[in-house]
Amino acid sequence: MRVDYVIKAIAEILCDDELVYVGLNSGPALLGTFLARDLLRKSIHIVGVAEAFNPKSIVLSPSTGDPFFLEGSPVMITADSFDLAQKGKLDVMFLGPVQIDQETNVNLTAIGDYRKPAVKLPGGAATAYLMPLVKKMVLWNLKHSKSSLVKKVDFVTGTAKNSNNKVYLVTNLGVLRYNRDKKKWEIIALYPWSEVNDIINNTDFPVDLHSDRVVALHEYDRRYIDMLDPYGLRSAYDF
Template identity: 70%
Template sequence: MRVDYVVRAIAELLNDGELVYVGLNSGPAILGAFMARDLMKKDIDIVGVAEAFNPKSITLSPSTGDPFFLEGSPVMITVDSFDLAQKGELDVMFLGPAQIDEETNVNLTAIGDYERPKVKLPGGAATAYLMPLVKKMILWNLKHSKRSFVKRVDFVTGSARLSRNSVYVVSDMAVMRYDRSERRWKVIGLYPWSTLDEVKERTEFGVEEENPRVISITEEEKRFIEKLDPYELRSALELP
């Protein structure tokens, strides 16, 4: 599955010593975090909305907030994770916005006019609070197009524009890093099926390359993902 490559790309962005927070409905993010910790043997701690600290293992379910995460794991309530963010001690957080723009603004609220939206989105929960605080924000979107990667989001649910943190995007076409000094997105990773020109064509704002490498995945890594997702729930994220 192509989404397996996205999981692999997410795992690569995690580093030793990081405290990683995974939110709701974040299948690729939780799979990537566990791949980084358990297969790549990176020294990371995983917390999230299921309120468990470093769950021993998972079986992917429709919600990453499923309480089965608590089995055999210490409890770490959400408010404590948010307190760590306020203190500058939360290293990584994932978000899956419907829209991302050239200034790191994200939209999880509504498409179109807020008063009469074309699409009402789930909402941002603590997005506005957390985005400027975490040290590394990893955004993921599996429908890389000009409708998702826009010049300006329809509604600013949250933003890292005024922060100094690191911001990355992992999509089904590329991995990108936000360069604060140049205020531009840089393509740092591509997949076997994508090219820089295609990424540019599917992005409403300008992007530049930064020695992008082709992301690969091994058979061992595929088997690892399949073990955590035996019901192939991630297949629902696959595009035609």
């Protein structure tokens, strides 16, 4: 599955000694986090909406909030994770916006006029609160197009514009990072099927090229992902 490359790209973004929060309906982020910890041997700590601290292992289910993740793990409630963010101690969080713009604004609220939207989206929950606080925000959107990577979002659900944190974007075409000095997104990785021009031509704002490195997915990566997802539920995210 192509989504396995996205999972590997997410795992590569994570670093040793990070406390990583995985939210709801975030299958690729959940699999990438465990791939980073247990196969790439990064010494990260995992918390999330399932309210387990460092689950020993998981089997992907329809909900990343599956209470079975708690088996054999200490409990860490969401309120405590958010409290750590307030104190500057939450290192990484994932978010899957429908729209992302050139200033790191994200939209999970509505497409079109908020008062009469063309599409009503699920909403941002604690997005506005957490985006500026988390040290590393990893956005993911697997429908990379000029409709999703826009000059200006239809509604600002949250933003990292006024923060100093690191912001990454993982899509079905590659990986981008926000350069705060240039105030511009830059390409840092591609996939075997994508090229620099694919990203440039499908993004509604200018992007720079930092690296055209191609994400490598090995057979042992695939085997490990298959072990965590024996029912193939990640196919819902495939493209």
